[in-house]
Amino acid sequence: MIDIDRAHIRFRTRSGHVDAVREVSLRIEEGEVFALVGESGSGKSTLLRALAGLVPLAGGAMRIGGQDAARRPARDVQMVFQDPYGSLHPRFTVDKTLREPLAINGIGDQDARILAALAEVGLGPAFRFRYPHQLSGGQRQRVSIARALIVEPRVLLLDEPTSALDVSVQAEILNLLRRLHGERKLTMIVVSHNLAVVGFLCERIAVMRNGEVVEEAGIEAVRAHDVKHDYTRRLLHATQGYTRS
Template sequence: MSAISLQDLDISYGTAKVVEGVSFDVAEGESFALVGESGSGKSTVLKAIAGLAPDWTGGISVLGQPRGHRPDRGFARRCQMVFQDPYGSLHPRKTVDTVLSEPLQVHGLGNRDARVEEMLGAVGLDRRFRFRYPHQLSGGQRQRVAIARALMLEPKVMLLDEPTSALDVSVQAEILNLLKRLRAEQGLTYLMVTHNLPVVGFMCDRMAVMNRGRVVEIAPAAALHDGSFSDPYSRALYAASGGTAHD
């Protein structure tokens, strides 16, 4: 069974079609990237899967369950999203404890204290951070809290929208290493949007290259090491990145 399956997905904003005919499957446990320049439609695909871009046609399924156009509480138990901006994704007047507890309260889940502390530990934050506010945290710490919040309901699929691009370079590596470790420890499937090809080389097994709302090529991450792309746009993107990605 695929963790994520998209079939002939079209997404519109008003009368403008911004994604057209996108189809791919992500295997359970795989880390799969959507890459392309700004405006290529890659983040819009994530938003449609997450239910944040409801004007779409085609097919979306996650862990074998079709995704409808309406809010779906059960979906939140299977799939969660981590956003690009850790400054904007956390409520400024809510403590870390409140942020992490809310998903449990919404879904009627107990054992709150133990679960909050367990997730803080999983993302490398000790219990001292539990009752702090976002303004008392660094950017990297905020993103760790955002990742912990996404994991509170024990989803198996994570949507990652440029999860390190708003962070200092020194902190980016810490967050990428954390995500890589969590995937291994919790058996997670990742669908990651990024324009950073070295990140794909470090984090992902395969990638779909998007250009102007369409997938032009699906390639293994190994193509970042040997340049074995078939589509001209993919080759140009690879060349523009310096033609190399690091392990």
């Protein structure tokens, strides 16, 4: 479903440029849940944004379903952002937030689709005309997920989808994402610092450091600490230490 071939992403700065992603190549199968892990600044979210069409490539190529990612229909790839407080327009009701992508993509039967989208993420009709400030963090993230799914994408990109939420709410969102994957057979890429989140949702991971992929591994190998790169071992050790504390 997703073929990334030597992707290179560069940002200009006052002193020159920064190579945020360097020569990254990945293949992700249809229906797979794949994770990008690594420390802050490693290029994970930048790569995700490039797949969503929000950041241009300086080199390499990205294909989705065999088609150039830059030319594929926008509705095919949707993204859920890290911050449920900043990703929703504060002056839009939930109804308007969900109606907008339908209008942009020329999708009809909007009222029925909005009600169905809310029900799919566990929100009733009473939430339809509320504003973001009237919702909890978990409810806002559910609306963000509904907004992404309402146009029926083939690929769902999740940038730290639970990191801004309370621990109890994190579990609810993770269970929701796992159920949605099973029902819709979505291809999903999850960016996360939290290896517990990755272990719950994902089948394979790619470890990024300084804009490069240093290792790919199956989730069972990660659980068994059967990894090859020293950086991956340090990430696992750091996560284990945090969990024990």
